Amino acid sequence: GAVVSQHPSRVICKSGTSVKIECRSLDFQATTMFWYRQFPKKSLMLMATSNEGSKATYEQGVEKDKFLINHASLTLSTLTVTSAHPEDSSFYICSARLGTSGSNEQFFGPGTRLTVL
Amino acid sequence: KNQVEQSPQSLIILEGKNCTLQCNYTVSPFSNLRWYKQDTGRGPVSLTIMTFSENTKSNGRYTATLDADTKQSSLHITASQLSDSASYICVVISNAGNMLTFGGGTRLMVKP
Numbered sequence: 583g584a585v586v587s588q589h590p591s592r593v594i595c596k597s598g599t600s601v602k603i604e605c606r607s608l609d610f611q612a613t614t615m616f617w618y619r620q621f622p623k624k625s626l627m628l629m630a631t632s633n634e635g636s637k638a639t640y641e642q643g644v645e646k647d648k649f650l651i652n653h654a655s656l657t658l659s660t661l662t663v664t665s666a667h668p669e670d671s672s673f674y675i676c677s678a679r680l681g682t683s684g685s686n687e688q689f690f691g692p693g694t695r696l697t698v699l
Numbered sequence: 700k701n702q703v704e705q706s707p708q709s710l711i712i713l714e715g716k717n718c719t720l721q722c723n724y725t726v727s728p729f730s731n732l733r734w735y736k737q738d739t740g741r742g743p744v745s746l747t748i749m750t751f752s753e754n755t756k757s758n759g760r761y762t763a764t765l766d767a768d769t770k771q772s773s774l775h776i777t778a779s780q781l782s783d784s785a786s787y788i789c790v791v792i793s794n795a796g797n798m799l800t801f802g803g804g805t806r807l808m809v810k811p
Contacts, residue, residue: 586742625788625801626743675742687733688799690742 585609586678588691595666596699603661603694605676611656612678616688617649620673632659666698701726703791703802711808716779720805722772722789730792734763734774737786737804746774746787779809 585608595601605615613634618626630651631639638651648670650662659678663670673695677688703724712718724732731750735743747756747763749772755764760777776783789802 588742623806625803627801628799673740677742687745687748690735690744692742693740695740 584680584687584689586676586689586691588674588676588694590694591692592695592697594697594699597667598665600662600664601666601696603663603674603676603696605659605661605678605691607657607678607689610678610680612659612680613656614679615653615659616677616679617651617659617661618675618677620675620693622673626675629661663696666696668698671696671698701791701793701798701800703789703800705787705789705802705805707805708803709806709808711810712779714779714781714809714811718776718779718807720774720776720787720789720807722774722791722802724770724772724789724791724800724802726770726791726793726798726800728794729767729770730794732763732765732772733790733792734761734772735788735790737788739785743788776807779807781809781811783807784809 587606589604615632617629620626629644632651632653634653640646653659673693675693677690679688680686706721733748734746737743746761749765751767762775765772786804786806788804791800
């Protein structure tokens with residue numbers, strides 16, 4: 583149980599285009615999902631916290647107009663990278679939290695490799 | 700400031716050998732500590748979760764320890780296999796704001 587999927591697993595796009603990444607909790611309902619970014623050989627950096635039915639909470643330094651997050655249902659959150667630039671190329675990972683307590687475990691998706699040409 | 704420091708940054712061992720990875724943290728108030736394994740190009744997968752009162756927890760060949768007094772944790776891998784090659788990330792969860800603080804990870808390579 584507690585499986586989180588991401589789609590697509592990798593995407594290549596041209597500069598200036600927008601890319602949508604989906605994060606789904608397959609066998610549980612996730613009130614809260616999280617979006618992370620990971621650079622090569624670095625650890626995960628939290629970008630934003632996505633709460634179902636409300637606006638996402640962005641970490642300092644993360645542009646909310648560039649990284650649009652929608653959490654329309656308890657099993658789906660989407661991250662849209664708008665007007666992508668080569669510096670947006672990275673590994674994007676989502677996680678979904680089982681339950682409402684902060685101490686509850688987060689289950690991570692397999693990640694999405696974004697390459698912007 | 701909440702911080703999680705892992706050592707070593709990278710490690711190479713021969714197949715069949717044991718190794719121990721270290722994690723020191725300054726997160727407060729402490730809720731729990733987790734070790735994750737992250738294969739290259741994949742998301743992290745949980746290995747162990749330890750609360751304040753737990754000193755040791757095993758998951759197959761992985762054994763995690765926690766010393767809440769010194770704020771140190773270790774992950775011991777026994778009889779390493781080639782498939783153990785991955786990054787191992789220590790994550791400490793704080794009750795305050797339900798925050799996760801990630802360590803920088805230890806990149807382990809197991810060679811035949």
